[in-house]
Amino acid sequence: MSSAVITVQDLRKSYRYASRRGGLLGAIGGAFSPDYKLIDAVDGISFEIAAGERVAIIGPNGAGKSTTLKMLSGILEPTSGDARVFGLVPWRERKALAYRIGVVFGQRSQLWGELPARDSFALLASIYDQRGAAFEQRLKDLIERFELAPLMGQPVQRLSLGQRMRCEITASLLHAPSLLFLDEPTIGLDITAKAAIRDFITENAREEGQTVVLTSHDTRDIELVCERVIVINQGRIVVDQPTDQLRRRFLAHKLVTLHAPSRRVEIALPGVMRRASEPHLDVFEIDTRKVRVEQVIATALEGGGIEDITIEDPPMEEVVREIYAVAHD
Amino acid sequence: MRYMPSLTIEATPYGFGGLRSALAAVRLGADGAMAGWPVLLGRAVFYLLLMIVLTALWDKVIAERLPGTLVAALPAGGLALYIGVTEWIGLSVPAIHLRLEDDIRSGAVETHLLRPKAYLVQRVAESLGAMLVRLAVTGAAALAMLAASGRAWPPLPALAALLVLGPLGATIGLLLFTIAGLSAFWVRRTVPAFLILQKLLFLLGGLFAPVTLYPAWLTRLAEASPFAAHMFWPASLTVDSTAAEMADALLAQLVWIALLCGLAALIWRAGLRKVLRGDL
Numbered sequence: 010m011s012s013a014v015i016t017v018q019d020l021r022k023s024y025r026y027a028s029r030r031g032g033l034l035g036a037i038g039g040a041f042s043p044d045y046k047l048i049d050a051v052d053g054i055s056f057e058i059a060a061g062e063r064v065a066i067i068g069p070n071g072a073g074k075s076t077t078l079k080m081l082s083g084i085l086e087p088t089s090g091d092a093r094v095f096g097l098v099p100w101r102e103r104k105a106l107a108y109r110i111g112v113v114f115g116q117r118s119q120l121w122g123e124l125p126a127r128d129s130f131a132l133l134a135s136i137y138d139q140r141g142a143a144f145e146q147r148l149k150d151l152i153e154r155f156e157l158a159p160l161m162g163q164p165v166q167r168l169s170l171g172q173r174m175r176c177e178i179t180a181s182l183l184h185a186p187s188l189l190f191l192d193e194p195t196i197g198l199d200i201t202a203k204a205a206i207r208d209f210i211t212e213n214a215r216e217e218g219q220t221v222v223l224t225s226h227d228t229r230d231i232e233l234v235c236e237r238v239i240v241i242n243q244g245r246i247v248v249d250q251p252t253d254q255l256r257r258r259f260l261a262h263k264l265v266t267l268h269a270p271s272r273r274v275e276i277a278l279p280g281v282m283r284r285a286s287e288p289h290l291d292v293f294e295i296d297t298r299k300v301r302v303e304q305v306i307a308t309a310l311e312g313g314g315i316e317d318i319t320i321e322d323p324p325m326e327e328v329v330r331e332i333y334a335v336a337h338d
Numbered sequence: 339m340r341y342m343p344s345l346t347i348e349a350t351p352y353g354f355g356g357l358r359s360a361l362a363a364v365r366l367g368a369d370g371a372m373a374g375w376p377v378l379l380g381r382a383v384f385y386l387l388l389m390i391v392l393t394a395l396w397d398k399v400i401a402e403r404l405p406g407t408l409v410a411a412l413p414a415g416g417l418a419l420y421i422g423v424t425e426w427i428g429l430s431v432p433a434i435h436l437r438l439e440d441d442i443r444s445g446a447v448e449t450h451l452l453r454p455k456a457y458l459v460q461r462v463a464e465s466l467g468a469m470l471v472r473l474a475v476t477g478a479a480a481l482a483m484l485a486a487s488g489r490a491w492p493p494l495p496a497l498a499a500l501l502v503l504g505p506l507g508a509t510i511g512l513l514l515f516t517i518a519g520l521s522a523f524w525v526r527r528t529v530p531a532f533l534i535l536q537k538l539l540f541l542l543g544g545l546f547a548p549v550t551l552y553p554a555w556l557t558r559l560a561e562a563s564p565f566a567a568h569m570f571w572p573a574s575l576t577v578d579s580t581a582a583e584m585a586d587a588l589l590a591q592l593v594w595i596a597l598l599c600g601l602a603a604l605i606w607r608a609g610l611r612k613v614l615r616g617d618l
Contacts, residue, residue, distance in 0.1 A: 022616065024616055025617070076616075079448065079616075082452055083451075083452070084448045084451045084452060084613065084614065085614060085616050086614045086615060086616075100614060103451065103452075104454045104455075105454075107452055107453055107454040108454055110452070112449075112452045114449060117444075117445070117446055117448075117449050118449075119449050119450075121366065121370065123370055123373055123374065124366065124369060124370055124373060128366055128369055129366075131362065131366075132359070132362045132363060132365075132366045133453075134362075135355075135358050135359040135361075135362035136359045136362070136453050136454065136455045136460070137453070137454060138355040138358075138359075138454075164373070
């Protein structure tokens with residue numbers, strides 16, 4: 010791939026930790042001669058990402074997603090292997106790379122909580138040597154696009170999670186990076202806020218030709234934002250294919266939970282399978298390739314007595330397990 | 339819409355860009371301190387209460403002329419001023435060690451490493467901004483109290499020198515706290531390092547008493563330490579000093595600032611190695 014922005018070859022990262030021994034003597038002995046153990050967080054992965062691609066790296070907790078992202082953004086050195094981002098070795102040329110990448114950690118803020126977002130933006134602009142009319146125009150555009158104008162004067166710690174995330178993403182785009190790393194950007198957000206974030210990321214990446222690398226536990230993030238999915242499990246790449254293919258095979262399921270105190274709900278439709286049944290609660294797995302969710306809901310409501318309905322994606326762990334099983338058949 | 343790549347990015351990745359971002363961080367720190375104005379006000383009130391108690395205590399000691407005490411060695415009429423300056427400096431140093439501990443323990447330091455400017459410089463600059471606001475507010479309270487007390491004012495040259503020696507002394511304190519904060523890379527909690535530092539500041543910095551009242555060997559040790567450059571020199575020279583003494587104190591402060599900056603940079607570099615290895 011000649012236009013590769015990211016090239017990764019046999020990248021490995023092992024963490025060393027001291028295993029604790031039991032008892033007081035064991036603890037004292039361990040302090041002088043620790044018993045080190047190794048964990049392979051990333052175990053020889055190789056891939057390329059082309060300019061303008063939007064790629065999801067998914068996997069269960071502890072699969073090695075965040076470790077991979079940290080190595081690619083330069084804040085973690087690998088144990089062995091090679092990676093280039095814009096031709097730079099990230100962990101050796103971290104500061105030079107920083108001008109060209111934007112990073113959002115969904116669970117960590119890069120803004121100053123006690124101050125309004127505009128103050129954080131002003132400091133970030135100087136950190137990235139951004140000034141002049143071009144920068145002012147970009148900031149104005151981002152504020153407009155993300156509808157941040159009413160929020161700019163409020164201390165960040167008083168914003169809702171969704172509002173804060175809009176500010177976080179804006180902060181990561183101030184220096185017009187060509188590559189955006191997003192680690193769980195929609196975690197903890199409500200449906201509306203998630204949709205807004207996904208739309209923004211996609212629209213912005215399309216318009217600016219930006220490359221996006223995203224990790225998420227939400228399959229909707231992957232489906233709606235990314236065109237390619239790399240599945241990692243136990244530090245290794247299990248699957249690397251276009252999202253369309255993955256969607257057809259693995260992301261076509263929904264879990265519908267029905268709360269019906271007065272009866273056991275029966276749904277006799279193709280593509281609907283009962284997953285669990287407890288008093289007052291029935292869980293169905295729906296294959297959306299065979300039946301639409303609204304059809305299932307309509308059928309369930311016909312019998313009456315339903316007090317609550319929840320529609321969810323299957324947990325990422327399940328999806329990855331299924332992918333892993335199929336990949337190893 | 340397609341954004342034009344910023345030409346300034348490649349043109350000035352280092353050099354003055356670092357100074358500009360550090361100054362922006364100073365401003366942000368100052369803004370943050372001013373945003374927390376109730377805390378500023380509370381600190382000023384605390385300073386006034388502390389000074390009322392301490393000056394009353396030392397006035398009583400001096401008035402009683404207690405035999406066998408250090409009264410004879412105390413500077414006449416200047417002790418209140420001495421205490422006022424040490425407390426002014428001491429109360430103005432932000433708790434940067436807690437900020438560093440929080441960033442290091444939570445892993446938030448990684449987020450900052452993704453930026454092209456040095457994390458430690460930015461954090462110290464932010465605290466410097468907050469410190470300047472604290473110095474100004476507590477200093478205003480101190481001057482108001484001095485005016486209201488009817489006590490003698492220090493000579494004008496000493497007061498002018500204090501405007502330099504005071505903030506530089508506070509900067510030395512900030513750097514000492516920074517070094518204590520960086521211990522979080524190894525011990526996770528900065529409390530042990532901070533407690534040791536606090537006791538040294540109390541004793542060798544002259545907060546307990548002017549270090550010239552100690553035994554000769556301890557006086558020499560204190561005067562040669564950064565702790566004296568932090569509080570003792572600015573406070574004692576405000577009471578009684580010559581231009582040459584002020585110049586010596588200024589030089590000592592600048593040397594300590596350079597040495598402490600170097601030490602902090604070395605410790606930071608060792609800590610950064612731990613982060614990059616994933617050994618935090």
